[in-house]
Amino acid sequence: MHQQGKGTICVQGGYTPGNGEPRQIPIVQSTTFKYATSEDMGKLFDLEAPGYFYTRLQNPTNDYVAAKIAELEGGTAGMLTSSGQAANFFALFNLASCGDHLVVSSSIYGGTFNLIAVTMKKMGIETTFVSPDCTDEELNAAFRPNTKAVFGETIANPALTVLDIEQFARAAHAHGVPLIVDNTFPTPVNCRPIEWGADIVTHSTTKYMDGHGVAVGGAIVDGGKFDWMAHADKFPGLTTPDDSYHGITYAEKFGMGGAFITKCTAQLMRDFGSIQSPQHAFYLNLGLESLHVRMKRHCENGQAVAEFLQAHPKVSRVSYCGLPGDRYHERALKYLPNGSCGVVSFELTGGREAASAMMKALRLAAIETHVADARTCCLNPASSTHRQMTDEQLAEAGIPAGLIRMSCGLEDKEDLIADLSQALDTI
Ligand SMILES: *Cc1c(COP(=O)(O)O)cnc(C)c1O
Numbered sequence: 001m002h003q004q005g006k007g008t009i010c011v012q013g014g015y016t017p018g019n020g021e022p023r024q025i026p027i028v029q030s031t032t033f034k035y036a037t038s039e040d041m042g043k044l045f046d047l048e049a050p051g052y053f054y055t056r057l058q059n060p061t062n063d064y065v066a067a068k069i070a071e072l073e074g075g076t077a078g079m080l081t082s083s084g085q086a087a088n089f090f091a092l093f094n095l096a097s098c099g100d101h102l103v104v105s106s107s108i109y110g111g112t113f114n115l116i117a118v119t120m121k122k123m124g125i126e127t128t129f130v131s132p133d134c135t136d137e138e139l140n141a142a143f144r145p146n147t148k149a150v151f152g153e154t155i156a157n158p159a160l161t162v163l164d165i166e167q168f169a170r171a172a173h174a175h176g177v178p179l180i181v182d183n184t185f186p187t188p189v190n191c192r193p194i195e196w197g198a199d200i201v202t203h204s205t206t207k208y209m210d211g212h213g214v215a216v217g218g219a220i221v222d223g224g225k226f227d228w229m230a231h232a233d234k235f236p237g238l239t240t241p242d243d244s245y246h247g248i249t250y251a252e253k254f255g256m257g258g259a260f261i262t263k264c265t266a267q268l269m270r271d272f273g274s275i276q277s278p279q280h281a282f283y284l285n286l287g288l289e290s291l292h293v294r295m296k297r298h299c300e301n302g303q304a305v306a307e308f309l310q311a312h313p314k315v316s317r318v319s320y321c322g323l324p325g326d327r328y329h330e331r332a333l334k335y336l337p338n339g340s341c342g343v344v345s346f347e348l349t350g351g352r353e354a355a356s357a358m359m360k361a362l363r364l365a366a367i368e369t370h371v372a373d374a375r376t377c378c379l380n381p382a383s384s385t386h387r388q389m390t391d392e393q394l395a396e397a398g399i400p401a402g403l404i405r406m407s408c409g410l411e412d413k414e415d416l417i418a419d420l421s422q423a424l425d426t427i
Contacts, residue, residue: 006072006189007292014068014285027282028060046246047253047266057269061278065285069209069219072188072288073201076224076257079265080217080281084184084204086274087218088112088151089120091180091202094264095235096148098124103142105152105168107132107161109204110385112182116151132161136171143175148234150177154193155185155340157371158381158405160319162328165335169197176231184208185341185372189295194223196335200260207372208341210287211294215280220264224257238263294374294410299339301376301408301416306344308417314354314424316402318346342408343371352391352401354427355380361423364415365406376409376416 004013015025033052035041043049052058062080070078081087096102104116106129116127128142132152150172152163165181172179178199183191187208193201203209205217228251232239238259241247245266250259269275276284299322306320321332321340332340348354359367359378368377369385379385382394382401391401408416 009068009071010189010292011289013071014066015064025061025064025282025285027278028055029278030059031055047248047262055278056273056275057265059275059278059281062276062281065281065288066219068285068288069188069203069205070221072192073183073221074188074192074194074223075201075221077261078219078221079261079269080205080219080276080284081269082218082274082276083216084109084182084202084206084218085111085115086272087202087204087220088180088182089115090264090268090272090274091200091220092116092120092125092149092151093123094237094260094268095178096120096125097237099146100125101144101147102127103139103147103150103172104129105132105156105161105163106130107156107159108151108153108182109157109184112153132156132163136167139167139171140174143171147175147177149180151180151182153182153185154191154335155321155343157185157343158345158379158399160321160328160343160345162321162331162335162340164331165193165196165198169199172199173197176234178226185343186336187291187295187341189292190299190336190339190341194221194225199223199226205284205287208287208295208298209291210284211291211372211374212283212287213370213373213375215283217276217280217284220261222257222260226260227256228259237267242267295339295341297410298342298372298408301411301413302340302342302344304413305406305408305416305420306346308420309344309346312424314349314427316347316349318344320344341372343405344408345403345405347400347402348404348427350402350427352380352382355402355404356383357427358423359404361426362419363422364411364419371405371407373407374410376407376411378404378406380404 044051044053066078066080130142169179180200181193181198182202184204201221203219228238238251250263254262303322309315310318321328365376365378
C-alpha cells in the first residue's frame, strides 16, 4: 500500500468524514454521552465495547487529533493530555510506581526534571540521571533490577543536546524496559523516534504542534513494539488483571499496539483527570494542519540566525545542531537530516549585563517564557526562569549567566537578523 507522506497526514490524518459529515473535525463540546440501556453503558465501563461516556476519559474531538499525532509518529495508539507535563508524568507513571527506578537523560526540560527529581521521588520513584553523551558502560551501569523505563528528549530544551536514540534504545531493551522520548522540539516532521527504536513518544503540543501560542496541551503515542508479556514480571500493571476494571489484563486484551494507551486512559486519565478540552484539541489540530510547512520555515530561520550569530564579534558561543562544528552536528545529520527546530542558544562576550541590555533593544523578538511559536521570542534564563541561581550554579548546570535562548518564529529571516544586528550594536 502507498505510504502517505507526513504532510498529507498533517493535513488529513486522524479524521475521515462520511457522506454529509463536517469536513473539519467537529468540536464535540459535551461532557457526557447518551445511551438507550444501562447494559449498553455497562459494556463501555468494562472496556468490552469502544465508545464514549464521559469526556474526562475520552472525547471524539480529542481522539481524532490523537489519532493524527499517532499516525504522524508512526505509532499504534495515542492520547491527548492537558499539558506536556501531564503527558510525561502519565507516560512514566503508567510504568513505574513506588519502589521503582528510572534512567533519565540529565539534559531535559526544567519542568520535567523537577517532576522526576522532586515530585516523583516523593512518590517513591528513584531516578538515576545520565549524561546524553554517556558511554555504553556508563549508561548500562545506571540500570537496577527495579528500573522500569528510560527517558530522554530528542532535542533537549533548553540545552539543545541531541539524544543518541539508538544508543538509549539499545540499553533500555537490553535491560527489558522501554525507551520514552519527548519529541517536542523536532516534532515528527523532523524526527520519528519510534523508527530509531523508541517505544513511547511524548509531546508538549503547546510548542510547535500548536505553534501559535494559543493552547497548552500534551500527547502520548505508543509505538506498539514493546512486548510487555515478554517482561511480565517487570510490568504487572499491564500483564496482570486490573481489579478496577473487572480483572482485565491490558496486554492480553489490547495487545502490544493498544495496551499502554488503554491502561493510561482507563487508569491515569480516570484518576488524575488531566484531559485536554475538545476546544483545545480543535486549536491543536489547526496547528497540525500546517506543521510540516511551518517546521521548514522555523528551521530555515533558526539556521540563518545561528549562522549570523556565529559570525558576530560580540557573540562568544552559539549552540545549534545545524551548524557544522556544533557538538551535536554529526548526531543531527543522522537523526535530523531535514532540520532540527527554530531554537538557537547563544552567549554574549559581555555576559549577563550585555544579554539583558541586548534583549531590551530587540524589537521583533519579544521576551517570553515560551518557545516554538510563530512569533520570535527570547529568554535569558539567568535573569528569569533560573533567577534564584548564582553565576557559579548556572555555569555548573550548563546555563551560563549570559546565555540567551532564542526561538525563531515564522517572520522573514532578513528581518530577524536585522533586529538582532541593531540590538547587538547598542551594547
Ligand atoms: C514545554 C515542554 C514540556 C512541558 O510542556 P507543557 O505543555 O508546558 O506542560 C515538556 N517537555 C518539553 C521538551 C518542553 O519543551
